[in-house]
Amino acid sequence: MFDTLSERLNTALEGVRGSGTLTEEQVKKVTREIRLALLEADVNYNVVKEFVGRVRERATGAEVSRALSPGQQVVKIVNEELANLMGGSAHKLSYASRPPTVVMLAGLNGHGKTTAAGKLALFVRKQGKNPFLVACDTYRPAAVDQLRQIGRELGVPVYDEGTEAPPEEIAERGVRAARDGGYDFVIVDTAGRQVVDTEMMEELGRVRRACRPHSVLLVLDVVTGQTAVEVAQAFQEYADFDGMILTKLDGDARGGAALSVVSVTGRPIKFASEGEKMSEFDYFYPDRMAGRILGMGDVLTLIEKAEAQMDRREAEAQSKKLMAGKLTFEDFLQQMQMIKRMGPLSGILGMLPGIGQQLKDVQIDDRMLNRVEAMITSMTPQERRNPKLLQNPSRVRRIARGSGTSPQDVQRLVKQFGEMQKMMRQMGKGGMPRMPKMPFGMR
Structure with a gap:
């Protein structure tokens, strides 16, 4: 963004x-x-x-x-x-002194509210909480079905009564069911509309009184630009939310909403949702985002993402092998899979100081990582450990057939891998390396 x-x-x-x-x-x-x-x-x-x-x-x-x-x-x-x-500092969740903590989500249709409910559930579970979802969007059967599906994927229970009962009654009974079941974090997904209207706000008020939330979070799609700011102002007047979740932060090239909503509403941005994966959800750090905007990178977030995917001792061992130029295709495959779990490659590189500006004219195709992975997994264990075996043309042709690529693609991968090993050996000895002509996934 x-x-x-x-x-x-x-x-x-x-x-x-x-x-x-x-x-x-x-x-x-x-x-x-x-x-x-x-x-x-x-x-x-x-x-x-x-x-x-x-x-x-x-x-x-x-x-x-x-x-x-x-x-x-x-x-x-x-x-x-x-x-x-953008708020100065991060505003993290506070929890109720007597569980469960109840968080109510509000917002218009199409802003990603139901998906945000699932992402928040996964986020708090990683914080050691036991989440519980309540489906109160009785106007759209698809919303209830979507929340059920998300719950099944995450292994998080979903309380719903279909679309017949009043949403405030569903909310009250849902919170009671969570408390009786020993769940300590309840997320109430409310109904939205295409536009802000009095009926929706009155319903939100009834649901709020019924479930007595510890926090009300407004879900905003930043791609809508100034419309998102207008929506936030309207909800502030009627729903009195205390924080915001910004969605589709990875898809907005301008970002005006993220820079406007805090000043206009006086409410903090608490969470940022980037990407389609349920794991792509975190606290919003204004200082880190400012650094990314000015090309200073966001090393802290990058470190946190890496630590979430790899054990520290394992990372140190891999780093030593890398600097010694002894990294194998097996090691490379493991690191590449870790990078894929961290999010889009362009986003990761953009967190490195100065890299975002240098790569502004470079095409970074995340699908290239899938092609590289297919080529490596088509190799035998011996070939992965000893790339010299791949000088054999018949092995190259076999790998190309197995991965749906061309022999030239395989040869290019092997060549680039060799260049990377050579570069790392030079760096390990304190030399000045020459960068490979075409890093993986870029052209």
């Missing part, structure tokens, strides 16, 4: 990043370009006006840092103000 905004902001800041001095005219120019970049990203006009005003005031004020040049100071100010714009 934020691809266009990130590019425009970095262009605006390029002229001052290495500047040893900073004139008033430079400040005016950079803030003017920042203003245009934010408006183009569909950020609310009043939010942009206040943001640019704060940046200009701080950049021309008395702020001095001996460790930073004036140009670097401007970048630091923009980074801090972007983080403040």
